[in-house]
Amino acid sequence: MNREIPEIGGWKLVVQSLFERLGSPKKNPLKLAFLTIASAVIALPLAAAEHPAAVSTKDDLVSRGQYLSVAADCAACHTDPAGGQPFAGGYAIQSPMGKIFSTNITPSKQFGIGNYSRDEFAKAVREGVRADGGHLYPAMPYASYSMLTDADIDALYAYFMKAVKPVEKASPETKLPFPFNVRASMIGWNALFLGKDRFTADKAKDDQWNRGKYLVEGLAHCAECHTPRNALMAPNQSAAFAGGQVGSWYAPNITSDKLSGIGGWTDEELFSYLKTGKAGDKSRAAGPMAEAVEHSFQHLSDDDIKAMVAYLRTVPAIRDAGQTEANFVHGTAGTDVLKLRGVRKLTHEITDMSDGAQLYIAACASCHQPDGLGTKDKFYPALVNNTTTGQPNPTDLIAAILFGVKREVGGRETLMPGFGADSLVQRLSDEQVAAIANHVLQQFGNKQAKVTPADVATVRAGGPTPLIAWLANPFVLGVIGLVGLGVIVAAFRFIRRRKQAR
Ligand code: HEC
Ligand code: HEC
Ligand code: HEC
Incomplete structure (x- = not known):
């Protein structure tokens, strides 16, 4: 009887031991029934798990698509x-x-992308054109x-169409001011800045490097934040990964x-930063980077993270103007407490609301x-030798x-309270934030960096306004309109005069 059990892995041991315990089922119909049900219950899921080939290749495509959607962070947006x-x-x-509101990309036919063909989906994802053009x-x-x-693209399409639950609800409409509401203006932008080439492996480099490049430059779209943008808001390729503004935050070099x-980080530090948001005391991921780690990078395979690290090592070095020391070597442990003891009140009661220390x-x-220096267990990081206080x-x-x-990350939350307008702890003014920041920079960080209350106001308001956004300002638009009109009138007069002169 034992011989008849098919050889498909460890589950046979379980069934085998059951057989032995129950004795011969032929003598006991109850045992036979129990045995049949029990072995089916145990064997079926085990057999399926041990035989991935038994799963249809379609489902492989779907699960690959799901992984890609995590690497591309589609859900976060x-x-x-x-x-x-x-x-x-x-x-x-x-x-x-x-x-700009993100849209419903569930397979709902009415509100989502349920009617998108594979090619329409590809066109939206790779070329920025919706099915309706x-x-x-x-x-x-x-x-x-x-x-x-x-x-x-095939895998992503299979995942969205087959495994994402349709949601029958419209997403809010994006209403940008003129001239940005003219979506066709993107045709010009795309002609100037949109690459047409799909990824092809560089044969001179190994597989790991190629995978890393594909992830960093493509799927995980690191450049969208870390590459500075030009006047038309397109990534400035000559300064690739040299640091860019992301709303209130700055994605560093x-x-x-x-x-x-x-360049001065170890492979382990980079790996740990991408996987957990922590690189010892050197750096911790906050803001949009924390979101990217939380929703995307922590879920990637170790091999994929290592591939990204390998590729980042080869991104051409760009040094910030005038920099002479690494971002993570600044500052010394504070001595304020000793200096201030007996001089000023060192309680949580602030006596001078403008004193940074x-x-x-x-x-x-x-x-x-x-x-x-933070806490010993490193849960609260040191502000000394930390890139956030050391970068220019x-x-x-x-x-x-x-x-x-x-x-x-990994189900554990890291939390520092904010001190801005929504603070549940304490709301600090622009002047107070500037005073603390300058104290932190002087004592623990880069002494050359300075913060003014106006800088704080800019960060509070969502970051600096790029030149192009001024186009939507009615006054600027008016001036541009008047200048344009002036040019047309002048040209008209010039032509008329030339005609009269003839
Ligand atoms: C950084 C944010 C962000 C990420 C990441 C992102 N999207 Fe989008 N996506 C948007 C926004 C915003 C829009 C709407 C833009 C607009 O209205 O012009 C959009 C629109 C779309 C559309 C057009 C749908 C329609 O008919 O309006 C599709 C399809 C789409 N995204 C698919 C994806 C897929 C697939 C991924 C992952 C591979 C992804 N997106 C990742 C922000 C994002
Ligand atoms: C949505 C925007 C965004 C994306 C996408 C993004 N980053 Fe970041 N990144 C940031 C911001 C903002 C910071 C600064 C975070 C902070 O102050 O804690 C940062 C910080 C970092 C740092 C720490 C730098 C330092 O000097 O401390 C590294 C390393 C990094 N990112 C690598 C990457 C890589 C690699 C990718 C792609 C796999 C990526 N980032 C994708 C916004 C982004
Ligand atoms: C309740 C505890 C707590 C308080 C109070 C607190 N922090 Fe933090 N701080 C944290 C934690 C937790 C982190 C994140 C650690 C991590 O990311 O692993 C952090 C991170 C930071 C970072 C690194 C952020 C980055 O972008 O990488 C800086 C800088 C910082 N804090 C400065 C300050 C300053 C200045 C104050 C006072 C205004 C302050 N913190 C008050 C707990 C605190």
């Missing part, structure tokens, strides 16, 4: 963070031109996705430069410690103070 259904849209992306704004990172391979970029003691020291651009320090840090 296409889900309303205020409890929206997955992929139903409604996330408001704060662009300098106004709010309307052009998407580059808030949808199609310029990065343009390099996605046909095979990956991640080129291979040893001082300004990640006192404000630091009151608002920050309970976690980052009076000496700025203090934007992320200001943003961390105003908006705090929030990140969930």
Whole structure:
């Protein structure tokens, strides 16, 4: 009887031991019935699990598509963070031109992309053109996705059509002011800036590097944040990964430069940063980077993270102007406590609301410690030798103070309260934030960096306004209109005069 059990892995041992315990089933019909049911219950799922080949190749495509959608972070943008259904849209992306709402990309035929053919889907994802021919704004990172391979588009399409639950709900409409509401203007933008080439492996490099390039430049679209943008809001390729503004935050230089970029980080630090948002005391992921780690990178395979690290190592180094020391070597442990003891009151009660040192003691020291070295267990990071306090651009320090840090990795939450307008702890003014930031920079960070209350106001308001956004200003538009009219009138007169002269 034992011989008849098919050889498909470890589950046979379980059934075998059952057989032995129950004796011969021929003598006992009850035992036979029990045995049949029990072995079916045990064997079926085990057999399926041990035989992935038994799963149809279609489902393979779907699960590959799901992984790709995580690597590309589709859900983060296409889900309303205020409890929206997955992929139903409604996330408001704060662009300098106004709010751009992500759309419903569930397979709902009425409200989503249920009627999209595979090719229409490919065109939306890689070329930024909807099925109805309307052009998407580059808030949808199609310029990065343009390099996605046909095979990956197939997998993504299979996942969205087969495994995503349709949500029968319209996403809010995007209403940008003139001239940005003219979607056709994107035709010109695409002609100038949209790459047409799909990814092809560089034969001179190994598989890991090629995979890393595909992830960093394509799927995981790191350049959308880390590459500075030109006057038309397109990535400036000659400064690839040299650092870019992302709303209130600044995505720092991640080129291979040893001082300004990640050239001085170890492979382990980079791996850990991408996988968990922590690179020892050197750096922690906050703001949009924390979101990317939380929703996307922490779920990627170790091999994929290693591939990204390998590729980042080879991104051409770009040094920030005038930089002479690495971002992570600044500052010394604070001695304020000793200096201030007996001189000023060192309680949580602030006696001088404009004194950076006192404000630091009151608002920050309970976690980052009076000496700025953080806690021993490293849960609260040191502010010394930390890239956020050491980089020449203090934007992320200001943003961390105003908006705090929030990140969930592996089911564990990391939280620093913000001190901005929504603070549940304490609301600090622009002057107070500037005073704390300057104290932190002087004591623990880059002494050359300075923060003014106006800088804080800019970060609070969502970041600096790029030139192009001024186009939507009625006054500027009026002036441009008048100048344009003036040119036309002048040209008309000039032609008339030449005609009369003849
Ligand atoms: C950084 C945010 C962001 C990410 C990441 C993102 N999208 Fe989008 N997507 C948008 C926004 C915003 C729009 C709407 C843009 C507009 O209205 O011009 C959009 C529009 C679309 C559309 C057009 C749907 C329609 O008919 O309106 C499709 C399809 C789409 N995205 C698919 C995807 C897929 C698939 C992924 C992942 C591979 C993805 N998106 C990742 C922001 C994002
Ligand atoms: C949505 C925007 C966004 C995307 C996408 C993004 N980053 Fe970031 N990144 C940021 C911001 C903002 C910071 C600064 C975070 C902070 O202050 O804690 C940052 C910080 C970093 C740092 C730390 C730099 C330092 O000096 O401390 C590294 C390394 C990094 N990102 C790598 C990457 C890689 C690699 C990718 C793609 C796989 C990526 N990022 C994708 C916005 C982004
Ligand atoms: C309740 C504890 C707590 C308080 C109070 C606090 N922090 Fe933090 N801080 C944290 C935690 C937690 C992190 C994130 C650690 C991580 O990401 O792993 C953090 C991170 C930071 C970072 C790094 C952010 C980045 O972008 O990488 C800076 C800078 C910082 N804090 C400065 C301050 C300053 C200045 C104050 C006072 C205004 C302050 N913190 C108050 C707990 C605190």
